[in-house]
Amino acid sequence: xxxxxxxxxxxxxxxxxxxxxxxxxxxxxxxxxxxxxxxxxxxxxxxxxxxxxxxxxxxxxxxxxxxxxxxxxxxxxxxxxxxxxxxxxxxxxxxxxxxxxxxxxxxxxxxxxxxxxxxxxxxxxxxxxxxxxxxxxxxxxxxxxxxxxxxxxxxxxxxxxxxxxxxxxxxxxxxxxxxxxxxxxxxxxxxxxxxxxxxxxxxxxxxxxxxxxxxxxxxxxxxxxxxxxxxxxxxxxxxxxxxxxxxxxxxxxxxxxxxxxxxxxxxxxx
Amino acid sequence: xxxxxxxxxxxxxxxxxxxxxxxxxxxxxxxxxxxxxxxxxxxxxxxxxxxxxxxxxxxxxxxxxxxxxxxxxxxxxxxxxxxxxxxxxxxxxxxxxxxxxxxxxxxxxxxxxxxxxxxxxxxxxxxxxxxxxxxxxxxxxxxxxxxxxxxxxxxxxxxxxxxxxxxxxxxxxxxxxxxxxxxxxx
Numbered sequence: 001x002x003x004x005x006x007x008x009x010x011x012x013x014x015x016x017x018x019x020x021x022x023x024x025x026x027x028x029x030x031x032x033x034x035x036x037x038x039x040x041x042x043x044x045x046x047x048x049x050x051x052x053x054x055x056x057x058x059x060x061x062x063x064x065x066x067x068x069x070x071x072x073x074x075x076x077x078x079x080x081x082x083x084x085x086x087x088x089x090x091x092x093x094x095x096x097x098x099x100x101x102x103x104x105x106x107x108x109x110x111x112x113x114x115x116x117x118x119x120x121x122x123x124x125x126x127x128x129x130x131x132x133x134x135x136x137x138x139x140x141x142x143x144x145x146x147x148x149x150x151x152x153x154x155x156x157x158x159x160x161x162x163x164x165x166x167x168x169x170x171x172x173x174x175x176x177x178x179x180x181x182x183x184x185x186x187x188x189x190x191x192x193x194x195x196x197x198x199x200x201x202x203x204x205x206x207x208x209x210x211x212x213x214x215x216x217x218x219x220x221x222x223x224x225x226x227x228x229x230x231x232x233x234x235x236x237x238x239x240x241x242x243x244x245x246x247x248x249x250x251x252x253x254x255x256x257x258x259x260x261x262x263x264x265x266x267x268x269x270x
Numbered sequence: 271x272x273x274x275x276x277x278x279x280x281x282x283x284x285x286x287x288x289x290x291x292x293x294x295x296x297x298x299x300x301x302x303x304x305x306x307x308x309x310x311x312x313x314x315x316x317x318x319x320x321x322x323x324x325x326x327x328x329x330x331x332x333x334x335x336x337x338x339x340x341x342x343x344x345x346x347x348x349x350x351x352x353x354x355x356x357x358x359x360x361x362x363x364x365x366x367x368x369x370x371x372x373x374x375x376x377x378x379x380x381x382x383x384x385x386x387x388x389x390x391x392x393x394x395x396x397x398x399x400x401x402x403x404x405x406x407x408x409x410x411x412x413x414x415x416x417x418x419x420x421x422x423x424x425x426x427x428x429x430x431x432x433x434x435x436x437x438x439x440x441x442x443x444x445x446x447x448x449x450x451x452x453x454x455x456x
Contacts, residue, residue: 019411058303076320079321197317
C-alpha cells in the first residue's frame with residue numbers, strides 16, 4: 001500500500017484499522033498518516049469507541065454458552081449422512097449463486113436445478129422408485145393381519161412433549177417476572193438423551209418496541225434412560241408483556257436429532 | 271489465509287466427517303452470533319440457519335475455489351441461508367425481549383438480572399440499526415472482515431460497505447439509549 005495516503009483514503013480504511021482487520025503493511029501506511037494528522041486521529045477515536053460498543057453488545061449475545069451444542073451437530077450430521085446416501089459426492093453450490101439457488105438439503109432441491117442437471121433427474125427417478133417400492137411393501141405388510149407389529153410404546157415415532165408454565169414469586173430484591181417450567185418428555189425409539197430449547201413469541205402487532213430474543217435451553221443432554229423423563233427449569237422476563245405470550249419448547253433427541261415441539265401459554269405474573 | 275481452515279475444507283471436500291466436525295466446533299460461536307443478529311434473535315430460525323449453513327458447507331466444499339478466505343466463503347453461505355429462512359419466516363410471529371435461561375436449579379441473582387437488562391439494552395441499540403448498517407458493522411467491526419471481504423459476503427461494491435459503515439456510526443452516535451448506557455456504565 002502507498003504510504004502517502006490522503007485523508008479521504010485514510011478515513012475509508014479507519015473502520016478496518018480500528019477493528020484490527022488489516023494486514024501489517026496496510027496498517028503501517030495508516031499509522032504513518034495518523035502520526036501527522038490530528039483530524040484522522042480524532043476520527044479513529046470515534047471508530048474505536050464504536051468497535052468497543054458493537055463487540056460488547058455482540059459478545060453478550062452468547063454470554064451464556066459459546067460451546068457448539070452436540071444436539072445441533074447430531075442434526076447436521078444426520079442431514080449430511082442423508083445427503084451422502086442419496087447423492088454421493090454431489091457438490092454444486094457455487095460461490096456466485098443467488099440466494100434462491102442455495103441448495104439447503106434434499107428436501108429443498110429447486111426446480112431450476114432439476115432442469116439443468118440431468119444427474120438429478122436420475123436421482124429423483126431412483127428416489128421415486130424407492131418410495132413406490134416402500135409403499136408397495138408397506139401395503140403388503142398391512143394386509144397381513146396376523147403379523148402386525150405392536151404399537152410403539154412412546155405413542156409416536158417422533159416422541160412426545162408436554163409442558164406447563166407457572167408464575168412464581170421472586171426471592172429477595174429480585175426484579176422481573178419469574179416463571180417455572182415443567183416438561184414431560186417421551187423419547188422416540190432408540191433415543192438416550194434430550195435437550196429442551198425454547199423461544200418466546202407474540203404476534204407481530206404485539207412485538208414492540210423492537211423484536212429481540214435469545215437462545216435458551218433446559219436440561220442439556222439429559223439422560224432418557226427409561227424412555228421418559230421430566231425436566232424442570234425456570235426463567236424470568238425483564239418487563240411485563242401483556243397480553244402474555246406463548247412459549248414454544250422443542251425437544252431435540254439424540255442420537256439422531258429428531259425433534260418434537262409444543263407451545264404453552266404463559267400465565268399472568270404474580 | 272487461514273491454513274487450518276484451508277486444510278479442513280480440503281478434507282471435507284473428500285468426505286471427511288471428522289474435519290467437518292472440527293469446522294463446526296470452530297465456526298459455531300461466530301456464526302451463531304452473526305445469525306442471531308441477522309435473524310433478530312429468533313432462536314429456532316438461528317438453529318435452522320446454522321443447520322443449513324453447515325450442511326451447505328459439507329455439500330459444497332469441493333466447489334471452493336480459493337478466491338477468498340474460507341471464513342468469507344462460509345459467512346457468504348450463512349448470509350444466503352439466513353435470507354432464505356428470513357423470507358420464509360417473515361409472516362410468522364417474532365420473539366420479544368427475553369433472557370438467557372439458566373441451567374436447571376440455578377437461581378438468578380439480582381446482579382445477573384442487572385447484567386441481563388444492560389445486555390438487552392445494548393442489543394436493542396444494535397437491533398435498532400437498519401439491517402444493512404448493522405450487518406456491515408458486525409462483519410467489519412466484530413468479525414474483522416475487510417471491506418472487500420464484507421462486500422463479497424454481501425455481494426455489494428466495497429464502496430457501499432464503507433458508506434453503510436459511516437451511516438451505522440452516525441446512527442449509533444445519535445442513539446440516546448447508547449449515551450444513557452455509557453453514563454450508567456461509567
